[in-house]
Amino acid sequence: MIREFFKPAPEQIETSPTVSDEVKTTTCYMCACRCGIKVHMLDGQIRYIEGNPDHPVNKGVLCAKGSAGIMNHYSPAKLTKPLKRIGERGKAEFQEIEWDEALGIATGWLDAVRRSDPRKLAFFTGRDQSQALTGWWASQFGTPNYAAHGGFCSVNMAAAGLYTIGGSFWEFGEPDWDRTRYFMMFGVAEDHDSNPIKAGLTKVKRSGAKFVSVNPIRTGYSAVADEWIGIRPGTDGMLVLALVHELLRAGKVDLDYIVRYTNLPWLVIRDEGAAGDGLFARGADGEPLCWDGATGQAADARLAGVSPALKGEFSLADGSRAVPAFQIMAQRYLDEAYSPEAAARETGIAASTIRRLAAELAEAAFEREIVLEQRWTDWAGRTHDTMIGRPVSMHAMRGISAHSNGFHTCRAIHMLQVLLGSIDCPGGFLYKPPFPKAAPPGLRPVGRPGEINPATPMAGPPLGFPQGPEDLLIEADGAPRRIDKAFSWDAPIAAHGMMHMVIRNAWAHDPYPIDVLFMYMANMAWNSSMNTAGTLKMLTDRDEATGEYRIPKIIYSDAFFSEMVAYADLVLPDTTYLERWDCISLLDRPICSPEGPADSIRQPVVAPDRDVRPFQDALIDIGARLGLPGLVKEDGSPRYPGGYADYIVNHERAPGIGMLAGWRGETGDSHGTGGANPDQLQRYIDNGCFWQGEIPPDQRYFRHANRGYLEYAVSMGFVGHADQIVLQIYSEPLQRFRLAAQGHGDVQPPDAARNRIETYFDPLPIWYAPFEGAALEEAEYPLHALTQRPMAMYHSWHSQNAWLRQIHGSNPIYVNRGTAAALDIEDGDWVWLTSHHGRIKGRAKLMEGVNGATVWTWNAIGKRAGAWNLAPDAPEAKTSVLLNHTISDLLPEKGDGMRWSNSDPVTGQAAWYDLRVRLEKAAGDEAQESGPQFDAIRPLDALPARPAILRYGLRFSRAWRRTHVDGGRT
Amino acid sequence: MTDLPTRTGRKLGLVIDLDICVGCHACAVNCKEWNTGGHSAPLPDTDPFGAHAAGVWFNRVHSFEVGDGAESRTVHFPRSCLHCENAACVEVCPTGASYKRAEDGIVLVNEDICIGCKLCSWACPYGAREYDEDAGVMKKCTLCIDRIYNENIPEAQRVPACVSTCPANARHFGDLGDPESDVSRMVEERGGYDLIPELRYAPVNKYLPPRPRRGPGGDGPRTLAAAQTPGRAAEAETEEPDGFLGWIDRLLSR
Amino acid sequence: MHPAYSVILFTTASGAGYGLLAMMALFAAGGALPIDRWFALSGFILALGGITFGLLASTFHLGHPERAWRAISQWRSSWLSREGVLALGTYVPALAFAWGWVVEQEYGGSWRMIAVITAVLSTLTVYCTAMIYTSLRPIRAWHNHLTVPLYLSIAFWTGMLWLNALTHVFGAHNPNVGMMLVVAGFLGFYVKRKYWRLIDTNPSWVTPEGATGLGSLGKVRLLDPPNTQECYIQTEMGFRIAREHRVKLRRIAFVCLFLVPLPLSVFTMEAGPLVAIPGAILAAVIAMIGALVDRWLFFAEAKHTAMLYWGAETS
Numbered sequence A: 001m002i003r004e005f006f007k008p009a010p011e012q013i014e015t016s017p018t019v020s021d022e023v024k025t026t027t028c029y030m031c032a033c034r035c036g037i038k039v040h041m042l043d044g045q046i047r048y049i050e051g052n053p054d055h056p057v058n059k060g061v062l063c064a065k066g067s068a069g070i071m072n073h074y075s076p077a078k079l080t081k082p083l084k085r086i087g088e089r090g091k092a093e094f095q096e097i098e099w100d101e102a103l104g105i106a107t108g109w110l111d112a113v114r115r116s117d118p119r120k121l122a123f124f125t126g127r128d129q130s131q132a133l134t135g136w137w138a139s140q141f142g143t144p145n146y147a148a149h150g151g152f153c154s155v156n157m158a159a160a161g162l163y164t165i166g167g168s169f170w171e172f173g174e175p176d177w178d179r180t181r182y183f184m185m186f187g188v189a190e191d192h193d194s195n196p197i198k199a200g201l202t203k204v205k206r207s208g209a210k211f212v213s214v215n216p217i218r219t220g221y222s223a224v225a226d227e228w229i230g231i232r233p234g235t236d237g238m239l240v241l242a243l244v245h246e247l248l249r250a251g252k253v254d255l256d257y258i259v260r261y262t263n264l265p266w267l268v269i270r271d272e273g274a275a276g277d278g279l280f281a282r283g284a285d286g287e288p289l290c291w292d293g294a295t296g297q298a299a300d301a302r303l304a305g306v307s308p309a310l311k312g313e314f315s316l317a318d319g320s321r322a323v324p325a326f327q328i329m330a331q332r333y334l335d336e337a338y339s340p341e342a343a344a345r346e347t348g349i350a351a352s353t354i355r356r357l358a359a360e361l362a363e364a365a366f367e368r369e370i371v372l373e374q375r376w377t378d379w380a381g382r383t384h385d386t387m388i389g390r391p392v393s394m395h396a397m398r399g400i401s402a403h404s405n406g407f408h409t410c411r412a413i414h415m416l417q418v419l420l421g422s423i424d425c426p427g428g429f430l431y432k433p434p435f436p437k438a439a440p441p442g443l444r445p446v447g448r449p450g451e452i453n454p455a456t457p458m459a460g461p462p463l464g465f466p467q468g469p470e471d472l473l474i475e476a477d478g479a480p481r482r483i484d485k486a487f488s489w490d491a492p493i494a495a496h497g498m499m500h501m502v503i504r505n506a507w508a509h510d511p512y513p514i515d516v517l518f519m520y521m522a523n524m525a526w527n528s529s530m531n532t533a534g535t536l537k538m539l540t541d542r543d544e545a546t547g548e549y550r551i552p553k554i555i556y557s558d559a560f561f562s563e564m565v566a567y568a569d570l571v572l573p574d575t576t577y578l579e580r581w582d583c584i585s586l587l588d589r590p591i592c593s594p595e596g597p598a599d600s601i602r603q604p605v606v607a608p609d610r611d612v613r614p615f616q617d618a619l620i621d622i623g624a625r626l627g628l629p630g631l632v633k634e635d636g637s638p639r640y641p642g643g644y645a646d647y648i649v650n651h652e653r654a655p656g657i658g659m660l661a662g663w664r665g666e667t668g669d670s671h672g673t674g675g676a677n678p679d680q681l682q683r684y685i686d687n688g689c690f691w692q693g694e695i696p697p698d699q700r701y702f703r704h705a706n707r708g709y710l711e712y713a714v715s716m717g718f719v720g721h722a723d724q725i726v727l728q729i730y731s732e733p734l735q736r737f738r739l740a741a742q743g744h745g746d747v748q749p750p751d752a753a754r755n756r757i758e759t760y761f762d763p764l765p766i767w768y769a770p771f772e773g774a775a776l777e778e779a780e781y782p783l784h785a786l787t788q789r790p791m792a793m794y795h796s797w798h799s800q801n802a803w804l805r806q807i808h809g810s811n812p813i814y815v816n817r818g819t820a821a822a823l824d825i826e827d828g829d830w831v832w833l834t835s836h837h838g839r840i841k842g843r844a845k846l847m848e849g850v851n852g853a854t855v856w857t858w859n860a861i862g863k864r865a866g867a868w869n870l871a872p873d874a875p876e877a878k879t880s881v882l883l884n885h886t887i888s889d890l891l892p893e894k895g896d897g898m899r900w901s902n903s904d905p906v907t908g909q910a911a912w913y914d915l916r917v918r919l920e921k922a923a924g925d926e927a928q929e930s931g932p933q934f935d936a937i938r939p940l941d942a943l944p945a946r947p948a949i950l951r952y953g954l955r956f957s958r959a960w961r962r963t964h965v966d967g968g969r970t
Numbered sequence B: 001m002t003d004l005p006t007r008t009g010r011k012l013g014l015v016i017d018l019d020i021c022v023g024c025h026a027c028a029v030n031c032k033e034w035n036t037g038g039h040s041a042p043l044p045d046t047d048p049f050g051a052h053a054a055g056v057w058f059n060r061v062h063s064f065e066v067g068d069g070a071e072s073r074t075v076h077f078p079r080s081c082l083h084c085e086n087a088a089c090v091e092v093c094p095t096g097a098s099y100k101r102a103e104d105g106i107v108l109v110n111e112d113i114c115i116g117c118k119l120c121s122w123a124c125p126y127g128a129r130e131y132d133e134d135a136g137v138m139k140k141c142t143l144c145i146d147r148i149y150n151e152n153i154p155e156a157q158r159v160p161a162c163v164s165t166c167p168a169n170a171r172h173f174g175d176l177g178d179p180e181s182d183v184s185r186m187v188e189e190r191g192g193y194d195l196i197p198e199l200r201y202a203p204v205n206k207y208l209p210p211r212p213r214r215g216p217g218g219d220g221p222r223t224l225a226a227a228q229t230p231g232r233a234a235e236a237e238t239e240e241p242d243g244f245l246g247w248i249d250r251l252l253s254r
Numbered sequence C: 001m002h003p004a005y006s007v008i009l010f011t012t013a014s015g016a017g018y019g020l021l022a023m024m025a026l027f028a029a030g031g032a033l034p035i036d037r038w039f040a041l042s043g044f045i046l047a048l049g050g051i052t053f054g055l056l057a058s059t060f061h062l063g064h065p066e067r068a069w070r071a072i073s074q075w076r077s078s079w080l081s082r083e084g085v086l087a088l089g090t091y092v093p094a095l096a097f098a099w100g101w102v103v104e105q106e107y108g109g110s111w112r113m114i115a116v117i118t119a120v121l122s123t124l125t126v127y128c129t130a131m132i133y134t135s136l137r138p139i140r141a142w143h144n145h146l147t148v149p150l151y152l153s154i155a156f157w158t159g160m161l162w163l164n165a166l167t168h169v170f171g172a173h174n175p176n177v178g179m180m181l182v183v184a185g186f187l188g189f190y191v192k193r194k195y196w197r198l199i200d201t202n203p204s205w206v207t208p209e210g211a212t213g214l215g216s217l218g219k220v221r222l223l224d225p226p227n228t229q230e231c232y233i234q235t236e237m238g239f240r241i242a243r244e245h246r247v248k249l250r251r252i253a254f255v256c257l258f259l260v261p262l263p264l265s266v267f268t269m270e271a272g273p274l275v276a277i278p279g280a281i282l283a284a285v286i287a288m289i290g291a292l293v294d295r296w297l298f299f300a301e302a303k304h305t306a307m308l309y310w311g312a313e314t315s
């Protein structure tokens, strides 16, 4: 007793507690990276979520968001019941209704539209991972007005990549992390491939390879870079073209690679003013021609046996003159306009640094050449004993894409990679299946005049890749056919649609009014819109004549009480990711790795505790109620009565090709193609909820020209034929648009757009100053303003997550210390950030690692008071900022009387990062809170009360188990 | 017992590589996730959806900037209990609730006898102790004692949660008392160091410093002429722009 | 450091209590106090009351006051435990001594031994209290050679003030007490001045560079904290007091603790009881207020190395 007092009995430690009664695998959805997870369940509660070590994406690791999945599941901001608006829009006054009524209302509205003019439905989905379903549903409905978030996200990257190398950055390709010797990253803070990039960076650093990060801001990945290039925003194109200039000057380019794999040897017609000028010289069957040095004649450039000339001017049989694209390219970039000195002026990077970077690239590519003793066969059937690697790799994302010059900048980067011979070679940039595809892929957008008819499905998917003006979705008079004006002269190659223009256009009835706006998973009333305050007005604006809302009906599906919910007329509450079936399909955004294709599923791990339904189930249900042909049987009954799970297994896009590639066919033995397998989902579950195909070593590289791989790709349905995929440095589709602007062809841009099209549809990469800056006085708006994704938060979603919001509960405005000193701003001061469009107030945080002309903040931390079931005085509402208030959806008027959209002129990509601002200290007597402040959103009655304390895990504690579980658990 | 063991059988601890930590907070959140249901469960959060959210976390990731101007760099810095050999947090504890295990050196709190006087948290220079206001007891990193020996977990995963989840593989776990262990070797090779050695807490956990940057003036070639190009492209000998198109005038076959 | 009222009350009240107890014991041992049981009773109530009140107050800041008894178990390593042991231990001779004086009306002879033990244990208890703070290496303002003298001298001074007041009330004032009071006052004054100078002029010993081990790369500044709202470590160790505030409070502490009570008690010493009694009581009360403010500052001014990880530039 006394002994026990002085020497308390040693604590009994349970070193082997039971972790779980049951482990269920599924796929994370705390962001779009789609890692494999194992969910440990104990006593019916989620005990622990960990990375699945077998999963191809994350190989066992999990990020901060993924680890906080439990708190998403227990969030008090989860919607609980379908809602019908009863008050004014935006006031969040709703009546709770039953699902049957909700689906009935939706069906009623949509049916009327479908039978009159299907285009009056605009169906736009945001950070969605079921585009294989939603896009197909839109086609079945018959509306071309469909897109997901790509247009405001990074369509510049997708389009530039697909039109150039038939693949792209995003998570569609990645560096050969194991072999690369030099890795250059442009404008990436986090990216979709979050975990793989982190693992890859570690490989790069451990192997002693050099990692260069080009980014105005030095945080996250850039912090661990061997060299940080703090570039001035929007000028990467100049940097890259200067690198090209240097490499060309020194002849440090891989001519073998260029000749074998690119279209640079192809002959380009030189016939100024003629309709064919700048197009490829083609033979009788449309084959591109080159000048065969061996025969001294023009020859089919795609043939294996030719020896194409790279320079010279040649007369063709029809009398026209042509030069190899290579010569045009070389001549352009050898010009002093692209010298390091010229680039230094724009980028702020010393010319000597640019020269050194060029030298380092060349050294890595050519002196550190990798020779793999791996026999392989090229497209022409020739066998090679080795695979030659140029171990330079690159990756780029929104720092490049979210500028109005992003398409060309991204193409410039791909051109640099190609000139170094580093696309899909050992140590270079690697495609992930199903890429590469033809550059550009053969799919054209559907929705031209005559292609849209009442109550009739469209002939194909709404999105695609125009090859020329004929593919545009425009009326005879040139007016846009789509509500977002994608594939119009405003944005001809808007391959992902233009979600950011939908609300404005629908409100403006330009090009026409719509009836139903149907949105899914996009917080358009806040962080995913430019001009947020204006957007809120458009959503609530009424037609003076009729008193009706200018956007008459809004259906919205969200899982949480986001800002957007308040603006819907009908709310379809979704489940969280742990409560539903999902399908990460090869038909959508793949999770493949260079080693092989892969797809995966989500399975319900826990049952919803409230009256919500998976959106996909609801969508399929609505489709069946509408009688959409693909969704009903001949007798009119639902084709997929089992909802999305049923659809995933049984729907076939083309014979033998379904949502999932694994375990197809009656017996489940075929992969890639095959009939439906009723057991397919179970087979996935048995395998950890994913399937991965394996590509043999001889097909791992040069896949654009690797016969074995190309044949495999055909067998898998990735590509239509096994022809070589020629890398398109010189882009003929762009030239076709340019020719139209120059007055050729039947489909020509309206006069107001001619100049723009002619300028920006250059068949070779160009650089121009970002539009917003170019339209403003530098002295008035001297600074660039950017956002970055915080690694621990996903856009707006995570402010309702009890753990993650402790990490990023508010966001300061980061300013370079020197810049701040000049403005007399100190750490913690309240400051105003003013653009030509609006202003925000926040607190300054001074730092060293940011370009002097740049300020920035974390994205989407600022929240509207009352939303997300946060206390109205939460720091998200009171001290945080949302940069979107300063970003205009339209460019400042600049002499031509036009207010163009704040987008890339080629793709329509939203130019978030063109933003220019000035910074001022707030007056001492101003309120110590962020601005602008909006009226607090009224909390929904249906939401649970916010707990004062969260004791998650109490039920697993020793104390609890001692008292509540018989005998405890050991 | 609050007396520190004179020596511990093993010195289990973490080695954190500041050279590759990208500051993603994964280790911090996964630690919270594991431990809120683990040995010290729960790790509560007060006012979780309000203005003053504060929670118990055993691991927190700070971001620092080091140096000025062009010479500066950003360093992400995860911080948790260092399981000090000379753990004053243990010595000051008046109840014996805080103790250091003789067998492996792990510093723990026995919540059943902790009176919540907070003195141990004052004694920790590193801010590694976390007070659970709700339960009125002190809590801290347990080095995942309920994972590392857990026979219900596959052997490969018997490492702390923060280690197994780190996407950058910047965290390592092992016996720092064994000079032959992987972690000891790593510390040896990379110059792993102690935090605030002058306070003589003798932390077991070590930090690997960021490597010198191969930045401006790094070890790469300075000019393009210095870089050799193998194969046919090596024929390029000139940096003259006009010369460039000259040398490619020869046969290249597809 | 966060100035917790329970701890401030505890250290000041018990400090004055032990001071009074020790001085009563010493003066009694020297035969310099009246044998009057009412005087003794008042003295013991004041001293033991202060001590007991302090001890009780200290449990308010515990997460588990009902387990407070456990705190005396680790006397071999923990100064807090030692303090607990001694605090409890002091009651034994103190109560015996009180018994002798109040009940037996005796403090000479063998009671003298008990008096001395009481004084020694009281002093040691205060010493232990001071050592709790002195032993905390992360806190520069505490981990130094002046914390012990500071605690002892303030206990001595406040204890003497109460003794002085008592002797006036009971008409038992004598030059020895007066002399000792002046000595205590000047000693306290001197130590406090020295302490302030020490913490003001001593450069912080751990810097952000040392805390992170990154000093060889340059000056270290916090870019982003791990949490955007305050966590426990920040509320507990990150208490910050503005400079103007600090100067003002130091002035108040100084005036209340020394500048008023010392002259007040000296100048009223020789006056008649109508002046001397209120004068002495007033001096003691004002000094207690000063002591509270001063103890508040002792915490508020102290910086903890942990805050270096949250952006503090010095510790």
Ligand SMILES: Nc1nc2c(c(=O)[nH]1)N[C@H]1C(S)=C(S)[C@@H](COP(=O)(O)OP(=O)(O)OC[C@H]3O[C@@H](n4cnc5c(=O)[nH]c(N)nc54)[C@H](O)[C@@H]3O)O[C@H]1N2
Pocket: A126, A127, A149, A152, A153, A154, A520, A521, A522, A523, A524, A527, A528, A529, A557, A558, A559, A560, A561, A562, A563, A564, A574, A575, A576, A577, A615, A787, A788, A794, A795, A796, A797, A859, A860, A883, A884, A887, A912
């Ligand atoms: N200033 C600035 N603005 C930007 C950007 C930027 O960098 N800076 N980035 C842009 C980019 S690239 C993007 S992609 C957009 C992203 O913007 P959004 O697409 O709006 O993205 P989120 O905020 O992630 O989430 C949208 C909605 O999805 C809901 N949601 C979450 N989980 C589920 C679920 O399981 N089911 C359903 N039905 N809903 C769910 C959330 O509650 C939220 O309301 O933001 C764009 N806006």
Ligand SMILES: Nc1nc2c(c(=O)[nH]1)N[C@H]1C(S)=C(S)[C@@H](COP(=O)(O)OP(=O)(O)OC[C@H]3O[C@@H](n4cnc5c(=O)[nH]c(N)nc54)[C@H](O)[C@@H]3O)O[C@H]1N2
Pocket: A031, A032, A127, A153, A154, A186, A187, A188, A189, A190, A191, A192, A193, A194, A214, A215, A216, A217, A231, A232, A233, A234, A235, A236, A396, A397, A398, A399, A400, A403, A786, A787, A788, A789, A790, A791, A792, A793, A794, A795, A913
């Ligand atoms: N944790 C987390 N992960 C996410 C998301 C999230 O919200 N949170 N969102 C997902 C989504 S939708 C997307 S689109 C991806 C986007 O992933 P990222 O492409 O990483 O997106 P951003 O955070 O916009 O980062 C853009 C980076 O480009 C830099 N930058 C800006 N302008 C320029 C420039 O002109 N030149 C250069 N070189 N750099 C520039 C910025 O400083 C920033 O570091 O992330 C996805 N992953």
Ligand code: SF4
Pocket: A028, A029, A030, A031, A032, A033, A034, A035, A058, A061, A062, A063, A064, A065, A066, A067, A194, A195
């Ligand atoms: S990166 Fe993180 S949030 Fe995204 S899927 Fe993977 S684990 Fe989940």
Ligand code: SF4
Pocket: B020, B021, B022, B023, B024, B025, B026, B027, B028, B061, B076, B078, B165, B166, B167, B168, B169, B170, B171
């Ligand atoms: S998980 Fe790894 S990379 Fe991320 S913060 Fe922790 S240690 Fe750094």
Ligand code: SF4
Pocket: B080, B081, B082, B083, B084, B087, B088, B089, B090, B107, B123, B124, B125, B126, B127, B128, B129, B140, B201
């Ligand atoms: S880091 Fe702090 S809590 Fe951990 S052992 Fe060392 S002193 Fe104790």
Ligand code: SF4
Pocket: B092, B093, B094, B095, B096, B097, B098, B109, B113, B114, B115, B116, B117, B118, B119, B120, B121, B137, B138
């Ligand atoms: S808070 Fe608990 S563990 Fe810490 S010193 Fe006090 S009794 Fe010991």
Ligand code: SF4
Pocket: B030, B031, B032, B034, B035, B058, B059, B080, B081, B140, B141, B142, B143, B144, B160, B161, B162, B163
């Ligand atoms: S060892 Fe375990 S308890 Fe400690 S920081 Fe890592 S995950 Fe947290």
Ligand SMILES: [Mo]
Pocket: A149, A152, A153, A154
């Ligand atoms: Mo995005």
